Structures are given as structure tokens and as C-alpha cells.
Amino acid sequence: MDEEAVRRAVARMAREIVERNAGVKGLILVGIHRRGVELADLVAEEIEKSEGQKIPNGTLDITLYRDDLSVIGPRPVIGSSDIPTDIEGRAVVIVDDVCYTGRTARAAMDHLADFGRPERIYLCVLVDRGGRELPIQPDFVGRHFDVTPAEDVAVLVPKEDGRLAVELRKTE
Amino acid sequence: MTKTVEFGKDLTGLEGLSLAQITTILDVAEPFKEISERPIKKVPVLRGKTIVNLFYEPSTRTRVSFEFAEKRLSADTVNISGSGSSIVKGESLVDTARNLEAMRIDMVVMRHGSSGAAQFLADRIPSNVINAGDGQHEHPTQGLLDMLTIRDHMGGIEGRRVCIVGDILHSRVARSNIYGLAKLGAEVAVCGPPTLIPHGIEDIGVTVFKRVEEAIEWAEVLNVLRLQLERMEAGYIPSLREYNRFFGISVARLERAPRDVLILHPGPMNRGVEIDSHVADGPHSVILRQVTNGVAIRMAVLYLLAGGSPERAEAAKMENRA
Numbered sequence: 001m002d003e004e005a006v007r008r009a010v011a012r013m014a015r016e017i018v019e020r021n022a023g024v025k026g027l028i029l030v031g032i033h034r035r036g037v038e039l040a041d042l043v044a045e046e047i048e049k050s051e052g053q054k055i056p057n058g059t060l061d062i063t064l065y066r067d068d069l070s071v072i073g074p075r076p077v078i079g080s081s082d083i084p085t086d087i088e089g090r091a092v093v094i095v096d097d098v099c100y101t102g103r104t105a106r107a108a109m110d111h112l113a114d115f116g117r118p119e120r121i122y123l124c125v126l127v128d129r130g131g132r133e134l135p136i137q138p139d140f141v142g143r144h145f146d147v148t149p150a151e152d153v154a155v156l157v158p159k160e161d162g163r164l165a166v167e168l169r170k171t172e
Numbered sequence: 173m174t175k176t177v178e179f180g181k182d183l184t185g186l187e188g189l190s191l192a193q194i195t196t197i198l199d200v201a202e203p204f205k206e207i208s209e210r211p212i213k214k215v216p217v218l219r220g221k222t223i224v225n226l227f228y229e230p231s232t233r234t235r236v237s238f239e240f241a242e243k244r245l246s247a248d249t250v251n252i253s254g255s256g257s258s259i260v261k262g263e264s265l266v267d268t269a270r271n272l273e274a275m276r277i278d279m280v281v282m283r284h285g286s287s288g289a290a291q292f293l294a295d296r297i298p299s300n301v302i303n304a305g306d307g308q309h310e311h312p313t314q315g316l317l318d319m320l321t322i323r324d325h326m327g328g329i330e331g332r333r334v335c336i337v338g339d340i341l342h343s344r345v346a347r348s349n350i351y352g353l354a355k356l357g358a359e360v361a362v363c364g365p366p367t368l369i370p371h372g373i374e375d376i377g378v379t380v381f382k383r384v385e386e387a388i389e390w391a392e393v394l395n396v397l398r399l400q401l402e403r404m405e406a407g408y409i410p411s412l413r414e415y416n417r418f419f420g421i422s423v424a425r426l427e428r429a430p431r432d433v434l435i436l437h438p439g440p441m442n443r444g445v446e447i448d449s450h451v452a453d454g455p456h457s458v459i460l461r462q463v464t465n466g467v468a469i470r471m472a473v474l475y476l477l478a479g480g481s482p483e484r485a486e487a488a489k490m491e492n493r494a
Contacts, residue, residue: 061203063217066217069218072479078203079203081206115211
């Protein structure tokens with residue numbers, strides 16, 4: 001996907017979110033570190049453009065909620081989690097770059113529960129590559145890719161990678 | 173992906189750590205600070221891990237700080253203190269530890285009166301061992317939290333002038349500070365009565381000030397150590413009053429400094445001996461910040477040591493999935 005394709009997908013997901021939520025009332029976007037944070041910013045911009053209203057936008061680092069510390073060891077880079085408003089009774093949209101095994105989404109939901117009890121949680125991802133290991137499905141998807149385990153989906157975002165795109169790569 | 177810094181099984185001292193390892197611990201402690209400010213001060217990262225806090229010497233701050241750190245990471249903890257356990261019945265350290273291991277523990281945090289006790293234990297049991305102070309050797313987590321506090325307030329450690337004041341000879345806090353600060357590129361000095369300064373300390377690049385006034389003129393940070401009352405009985409100093417006269421950190425002394433001096437103290441304080449109350453409670457004292465940072469540092473150390481074995485990590489990386 002080139003930049004145009006990504007932007008169109010983001011714009012469509014933004015519309016779908018507003019439609020499903022019947023407006024922007026009670027909506028909070030939460031991006032997962034690191035690339036989900038930038039994508040959440042893009043989705044928020046789109047919603048603001050169409051609805052003329054800023055919606056709260058937070059970040060979540062799920063490192064400490066992962067279930068694989070004993071398998072792959074500690075990750076030395078832990079970002080901060082910052083939820084700007086009380087999530088009690090709100091509709092929280094978790095935004096991430098890729099949905100694969102579903103373990104990140106599970107960890108994100110556990111993490112959100114420590115901030116309160118949202119009315120509901122949506123999952124919005126730019127790429128759904130299949131291969132789920134948990135009964136979790138995204139609500140808003142930019143694009144489905146059939147990807148074998150030997151391939152990798154790379155989502156590139158401006159601040160991290162210098163450009164906006166999605167690329168399929170062979171894993172070495 | 174960021175380059176991973178490997179940690180060994182144990183943390184027994186800062187002397188054996190690399191600059192990269194120390195920096196990683198300080199950096200990892202940053203996000204852990206935020207967890208203690210949340211309404212729900214808990215993350216599940218060490219769920220299911222069992223940690224024993226084995227304290228052969230009395231301690232409030234360090235033990236409670238470790239315990240909070242462990243609980244906020246969701247570990248299960250047991251506290252064993254010298255009195256009231258089989259330790260007073262004469263059980264050896266290794267026997268105590270092996271019995272604990274037989275109950276399937278994952279980590280031991282130990283405070284012990286003998287220098288080298290932490291390493292001794294670490295070499296003999298498969299669990300992770302964290303040194304919470306061993307004799308006159310090291311107190312690595314205290315050194316780390318002191319450095320984190322200095323970094324918070326000075327914006328960095330490299331090139332900063334830090335003077336440790338007091339009983340350097342017997343102090344494990346001084347030792348961990350000197351090793352750690354030197355690795356991070358600080359200029360380190362010590363100041364105290366000649367009887368309490370180790371011989372040859374200049375040889376490892378530490379400046380010695382005989383008069384506290386000179387130390388205050390030079391330093392940007394003072395780490396004021398607790399003067400143990402036993403030192404007077406043992407004849408190292410004539411009297412507490414005299415110590416206060418010559419080495420006590422007072423407002424009057426600090427006012428003569430050419431700059432604001434950051435004041436640290438590892439606690440517990442003897443107010444009116446090594447530090448005056450107006451200094452301890454004054455605007456440049458970060459003593460309570462040290463206590464807050466202590467929990468974050470200990471969380472970082474527990475987290476970094478609790479990781480899986482390198483072999484399993486390699487195997488997992490092979491089938492890695494973003």
C-alpha cells in the first residue's frame with residue numbers, strides 16, 4: 001500500500017468508527033506504542049476533519065502486560081501509557097498497525113481495565129494479516145492481507161520511518 | 173528493533189556492571205515511575221513469580237521499597253527477617269536458601285551483614301539473587317536510585333561533581349555510588365574524618381576533601397551518609413557533637429557555596445549529626461525523591477532480571493512475530 005492507499009484506508013476507518021458509534025460522543029482513541037500511536041493521530045485528524053470536533057487521543061504501552069516475558073525476556077524500551085480522560089463509560093478505540101496473533105490486543109484490553117471500565121472497546125488496525133491465536137477480531141480494518149508466517153508486514157509511519165506505507169517483506 | 177542489553181542472573185554490585193547495563197536500568201526505571209502514580213498501582217509482568225526478601229539485618233526503607241516494587245509487578249512475596257526465623261537457630265545461609273529453593277522460589281532479595289554474602293549465595297543457587305546491601309561491600313539498588321535522582325535533577329550525570337560525605341570506610345552505599353557514578357562519567361569526591369576514609373581511594377580517581385567547606389565549594393551534589401553511632405564507640409570519631417561541628421551539613425555552610433547544591437541522603441537520617449534539619453527539609457533536598465525513585469529502580473531491576481533464559485529467547489526470536 002502506498003501513502004495514498006493508506007490515507008484512504010484511514011479515512012474510511014475514521015468514517016466507520018463515527019458511524020458505528022453514532023457520532024463522536026464518548027469516543028476515545030488509544031494508540032498502541034509505537035506505530036499505533038501515529039496511526040491513532042491520523043485517524044483522529046480524519047474524524048476531526050469530518051466532524052469538526054477534537055476527540056481525546058491517548059497512548060498505551062503494553063510491554064508489561066505481555067504474556068511472553070519468560071519466553072523472550074524483558075524488552076528494555078517501555079513507553080508511557082497516557083490516557084487523557086477517564087475511560088469509565090466511554091467507547092475506547094484501540095488503534096494498532098497490524099493484527100496478527102491477537103496477543104497485543106488482549107494485553108491492551110488488560111491494560112485498559114486498569115484505567116477503568118469502558119462502555120465498550122473497539123479494535124482498529126491498518127492491516128489484518130490473519131494467524132490469530134486468540135478469539136479476537138478487529139472491528140475496523142484498513143486492509144486484509146494473506147500472509148504466510150515466512151513473510152512479514154511492515155507498516156511504515158512518518159515519524160518512525162520517514163514515510164507512510166505498508167510493505168510485505170520476506171523474513172530472513 | 174532496539175539493541176538489547178543482556179543482564180546476568182544476579183545483581184550483586186555495580187562494580188561488575190557495564191555503562192550500558194547501568195544506563196538501561198535507569199532508562200527502564202523511567203516508565204516504572206508512572207505506574208506508582210496510577211490509581212491502580214499494579215502491572216501483571218511478574219505474575220506467578222515468587223520472591224523471598226531475606227533480611228539478616230534490620231531495614232525498613234529498603235525492605236518496604238523492594239516489597240512495593242515486587243507487589244506492583246504482581247509477584248508473590250515472602251519476608252524473612254533475621255530474628256524470629258530459623259536463622260537464630262544457627263542455620264547456615266546456604267541451607268536456608270536451599271530450603272527456600274525446595275519450595276520453588278524464583279528470586280531472592282538479600283540484606284546480609286557480611287561483605288560478599290550476595291555473591292556467595294548467587295554462586296550456589298539457581299534463583300536470581302539481588303543484593304540489598306552486603307556488609308561493607310555494595311548496595312547496588314541504592315547507588316542506582318541515587319544516580320536516577322541526580323539524573324532527574326541535574327539533567328545528566330556525565331561531568332557532574334558529586335561528593336559523598338561521611339563514613340566512606342564502612343559504607344556500602346558509598347562504594348556503589350563511586351563505582352556507578354564513575355562509570356557514568358561523573359567526577360566523584362569523598363569527604364570525612366581521615367579515620368573514615370579508605371586508604372588509597374585516590375588511586376581509583378576519587379578526590380578526597382579533608383574539610384567539608386572545600387567539598388561544598390567544589391560540589392554540585394552532596395550525598396550525605398548516615399553516621400553510625402557505633403563508629404563513635406569504636407573510636408573512629410571523638411564525639412557526635414564534634415563530628416557535627418566539623419562535618420555536619422548546615423544551612424550556614426551551604427549558604428557559602430557558590431551555587432545551589434543538591435542534597436541526597438540514603439536514610440535513616442541522624443538529624444543534627446551529619447545533616448541539620450533545615451537542610452534535610454530545605455528546598456535543595458531531594459531525600460524523599462530518592463525514596464520514590466527507589467521503588468521505580470527496584471521494579472526495573474526485578475523486571476530486567478526476571479526475563480527468560482537467553483537460549484529460549486533465541487528460539488523465540490527464530491519464530492518471531494512482530
